[in-house]
Amino acid sequence: MFETERAASTNHDDRWSRDVESLFVGRLVPRRRDALHAHIRACSRCERLYDRFAQMERVLAPPRDGRLVGLLQEARIAERLFAARAVDGTRRARLLQTALLVTGGMVAAGIAAVTLRMPDPARGPAPELRAVVRGGPSGQDGARDFTERGSGAAARPASAAVSLRALAVRPGLNGQIEVTDLASEGAAVAPGERVKLLYTNLGGYRAVAVDLVTRDGWTVRLVEARAIERSVEDAPLGDTVQIPEHIAEGPLDLVATFSGEPNPSEPTAVRRVRTTLRAPATAPVTSPAPGAGGHRAADAPGSEGRR
Amino acid sequence: MLLVEDRALLDAFRRGERAALERVYREYVQSVARLLRRGFSFSSGGRRHHFRGFWTTFDLEDRLHEVFARAFSERARTSYDGLTSYKAYLLAIARNLVIDEFRQKADALLEFSLDAEGEPSATTADLTAEPQAEPLTGDLEPRGNPPADIEAAEVVGLVKIFRAQLSPREQEIFRLRFEEEREHKEIAEMTRLSPSQIKTSEQRIREAFFEFMNGRGYFQGYRRARKGWLAPLFGMLSLGS
Numbered sequence: 199m200f201e202t203e204r205a206a207s208t209n210h211d212d213r214w215s216r217d218v219e220s221l222f223v224g225r226l227v228p229r230r231r232d233a234l235h236a237h238i239r240a241c242s243r244c245e246r247l248y249d250r251f252a253q254m255e256r257v258l259a260p261p262r263d264g265r266l267v268g269l270l271q272e273a274r275i276a277e278r279l280f281a282a283r284a285v286d287g288t289r290r291a292r293l294l295q296t297a298l299l300v301t302g303g304m305v306a307a308g309i310a311a312v313t314l315r316m317p318d319p320a321r322g323p324a325p326e327l328r329a330v331v332r333g334g335p336s337g338q339d340g341a342r343d344f345t346e347r348g349s350g351a352a353a354r355p356a357s358a359a360v361s362l363r364a365l366a367v368r369p370g371l372n373g374q375i376e377v378t379d380l381a382s383e384g385a386a387v388a389p390g391e392r393v394k395l396l397y398t399n400l401g402g403y404r405a406v407a408v409d410l411v412t413r414d415g416w417t418v419r420l421v422e423a424r425a426i427e428r429s430v431e432d433a434p435l436g437d438t439v440q441i442p443e444h445i446a447e448g449p450l451d452l453v454a455t456f457s458g459e460p461n462p463s464e465p466t467a468v469r470r471v472r473t474t475l476r477a478p479a480t481a482p483v484t485s486p487a488p489g490a491g492g493h494r495a496a497d498a499p500g501s502e503g504r505r
Numbered sequence: 506m507l508l509v510e511d512r513a514l515l516d517a518f519r520r521g522e523r524a525a526l527e528r529v530y531r532e533y534v535q536s537v538a539r540l541l542r543r544g545f546s547f548s549s550g551g552r553r554h555h556f557r558g559f560w561t562t563f564d565l566e567d568r569l570h571e572v573f574a575r576a577f578s579e580r581a582r583t584s585y586d587g588l589t590s591y592k593a594y595l596l597a598i599a600r601n602l603v604i605d606e607f608r609q610k611a612d613a614l615l616e617f618s619l620d621a622e623g624e625p626s627a628t629t630a631d632l633t634a635e636p637q638a639e640p641l642t643g644d645l646e647p648r649g650n651p652p653a654d655i656e657a658a659e660v661v662g663l664v665k666i667f668r669a670q671l672s673p674r675e676q677e678i679f680r681l682r683f684e685e686e687r688e689h690k691e692i693a694e695m696t697r698l699s700p701s702q703i704k705t706s707e708q709r710i711r712e713a714f715f716e717f718m719n720g721r722g723y724f725q726g727y728r729r730a731r732k733g734w735l736a737p738l739f740g741m742l743s744l745g746s
Contacts, residue, residue, distance in 0.1 A: 223712045224704070238563055245563050250724060251715065252562035257660050258714050259683035266538045267569070269686045270711075271562075275570050276530060279577070280523060359705050400705050431701055 214244050221274070222251040228281040229383055235278075359401030362408070362454035362469040365394040367438060380452070380473035387450070388478045389443040395421065395435040397454065399428050403467065404458030406435065412475070413448040423457070441475070450475040507532050508591045515587050526577050529591070534569065536592055537599050541568050547604055556603050572599045660723075667717045671710065674698075678706045 217234045220226040226234065238244045252271065261268040267275075364380040366387045378385050380393065387393060397406055408421035420439045427433055452471040459465050507529065508515045517525035542565055544558035559565045575581055576598050585594055668679055674696075681692045682703075689700040689707075696703070718724065 219715065222715065224708045235567060239567070245561060248563045249561050252566075254715060254718050254723060255711075257664060257718075258711065259686075262686065265535050266542060267534055269683070271566065272531070272534055275534070275566055275573075276527065278570055279530065279573050280527065400702055429699070429702075 214238075214241065215247060218244060218247050218251060222255060227381075228278075231278055231281070359399065360403055360454075360456045360467050360469060361398040362406075362452065362471055363396040363398075363432060364452045364471045364473065365396065367392050367394055381471050386474040386476040387441050388476050389441050389445060390478060391441050392438040393441060393452075394438045395452070395454075396432045397426060397435050397456075398431045398433070399426055399456070400431070401456075401467070402428060402459045403456040404428075406454050406456045408435065408439075409453045409455070410442070410445075411451040411453055412445045413450065414446045416445060418442055418445070420452070423455075426456075445475060447475050447477060449473075506590060508585070508587060509589075512587075519582050519585075521577070521579065521582060530573055530577075533592055533595050534573070537572055537595060538565065538569055540596055540599050541565055541572070541603070545600065545603075547600065549604065549607065554607065556607070568599075568602065572602055575602065663718065663721060667714055670717075671713075675706055675710055678703060679710060682707055 214234065214237050217226055217230055218238075221231065221234060234244075238248055255270050256268050259269050261271075366376075366378045366380055366385065368376050368378075368391055377394075380387060395408060399406075404425060405423045406421070406426050407419065407423040410418045410420050412418075421435060424436065426435070450473050452473070454469045456467040456469070457465065459467070508518060514525055514528065518529055542558045544556045546553060546555045548554070559568055572595070576595055581598065585591060668676060671679060677696060678692060681687045681695065682689075687695075689703045692698070692703045693700045698706075715724075
C-alpha cells in the first residue's frame with residue numbers, strides 16, 4: 199500500500215513476527231492469518247519481514263517456466279482465499295464423528311472415567327487443591343511457557359508431528375450435542391464439563407500425559423502417561439475427561455507432554471491448548487461417581503498436588 | 506478461454522463449487538499477478554495516470570487475494586456472461602480494484618504519477634509477455650548486475666548445501682514438491698507416505714531452510730526470540746538487503 203500510511207510501530211509485539219514465520223512454514227491458523235494481514239498493512243517492519251521470507255521461499259522453490267507467482271506463494275494465496283469460503287470438510291467430519299462416538303459412549307456406558315477425586319459432600323468441604331507448578335514457584339514457569347491459543351508456535355522448537363486438540367462436549371439446544379474446539383476464538387469451558395482429548399502423532403512418540411494448568415499456577419493431572427499410537431491424526435486419547443471444580447476462572451492450559459521419541463534431539467514435545475475457564479452454567483453439572491475409571495485422582499488435602 | 510469452452514466447469518463455477526473456483530484461480534493467477542506487478546495506465550478525472558505496479562511481495566499477494574475474492578463473489582460469478590473472455594473480465598476486476606484504491610487515496614503519489622507521458626499502457630500483448638527480473642522477489646537468473654548476480658549464485662550454492670543435509674526422504678520430497686511442483690496427493694501416491702506426512706515433512710523442510718539461511722545472515726536485522734523464532738532487533742529496522 200502507500201508508504202505514507204505505514205509507520206514502524208515503536209512498541210512492536212513479537213507475536214506478529216512469529217506469526218509471519220508460522221505463515222511461511224505453513225502452520226499459522228486461519229483466524230490469525232487475517233489478523234496478520236491486517237497488521238502488516240499498517241506495519242512496515244512486518245512487511246519487510248514478510249518480503250524477506252517470501253524472497254527465501256522463492257529461493258527454496260523458484261517459480262518455473264517464467265511464472266511470476268511461485269508454487270508456495272500460489273498455495274498460500276489459495277489457502278487464504280478458500281479458507282473463508284469452504285469449510286474444512288475433513289475437520290468437520292471428524293468433529294461430527296467424535297461427537298457421535300462420544301454421545302454413543304455416554305449413552306451406552308454411562309459417564310466415563312473420573313479424572314480426579316470430586317468433592318464428596320458427605321465428607322465435608324471440598325478438598326483444597328494444592329498444586330506445584332512444574333519447575334519453579336507458582337506461576338512463573340507456567341507463565342513463561344504459556345503460548346497463545348491456537349498459535350502455531352510451541353513453547354520449544356519441537357517436532358511439528360504431534361499435536362493436541364481438546365473438544366468440549368455439552369448438550370445443546372433441541373437435544374443436539376455441541377462440540378466446541380477449545381482452541382477456537384471465544385471458546386470456553388466450565389468446571390465439571392467434559393472434554394474429549396484428541397492427539398496427532400506423526401512422529402515417533404510413544405506416550406503422552408495431559409495436565410491442566412490454571413491461571414494461578416495450579417496443575418492437575420488429567421491423563422496419566424499412557425501409550426499412544428504412531429502415524430495417527432486426531433486419535434482419541436481415552437475417554438472424556440472432566441474439568442475439575444474449584445479452580446480459578448480465566449485462562450486455562452491443557453498441556454500434553456509427548457515422550458519416548460527415539461530422536462535424541464527431540465525426546466519430548468509439549469503441546470498446549472489454551473482456553474478459558476468460565477463460571478459454571480446455571481444448570482447443575484452431574485458429577486460422576488468418584489473412583490470410576492482408570493485416571494488417577496487428585497491428592498488428598500494436605501499433600502502435594504503434583505510430584 | 507477456459508470457462509467459455511467448458512460449460513460444465515462454467516456451471517460449477519457459477520454455483521461456487523470449490524474445485525471449479527480453484528481451477529479458475531490456478532488458470533489465471535499468473536496473468537493477474539503480471540498486471541498487478543507491472544502496472545498499467547488509466548484515466549481518472551479527465552487525466553491520464555500510470556500505476557507502476559505493486560513492488561512488495563506482500564502488496565502483490567494481498568491484492569491478488571482481493572481480486573480473486575471479488576471475482577469469486579456470488580455477484581461477480583453470476584454477472585459473468587460465459588461468452589466473452591473470462592481473463593479479460595478478471596483483469597478488469599483487477600484494474601478496478603487498483604483504480605478504486607487510487608480514487609480513495611487521490612493525494613498519495615508514491616505509486617502513481619500524474620500525466621505520465623510516454624508510459625506505455627498495458628496491452629494484451631504486454632500482459633502475456635515474459636515477466637522481467639524481480640529484484641524484490643528473489644529472482645535467481647543473471648541480470649547483468651554483477652553484485653546481484655554474485656549474490657544469486659551464492660544463494661543457489663547455499664540451497665544445494667542445505668539440500669544435501671536433508672534426509673533421503675526429505676530430499677525426495679524436496680525434489681517432488683519444490684522442483685517438480687507436484688501436489689501432496691501425487692507425492693503420497695509416489696512415495697507411499699500419507700498426505701499429512703508429506704505436509705509435515707514439507708513444513709519441516711521450510712522451517713529448516715529458514716533457519717539455515719538465518720544462520721548465514723539472510724535475515725539480517727532479526728534475531729531468534731525466546732518465545733519464537735524471529736523478532737526485530739530493537740531499533741534496527743532495515744533488513745540490509
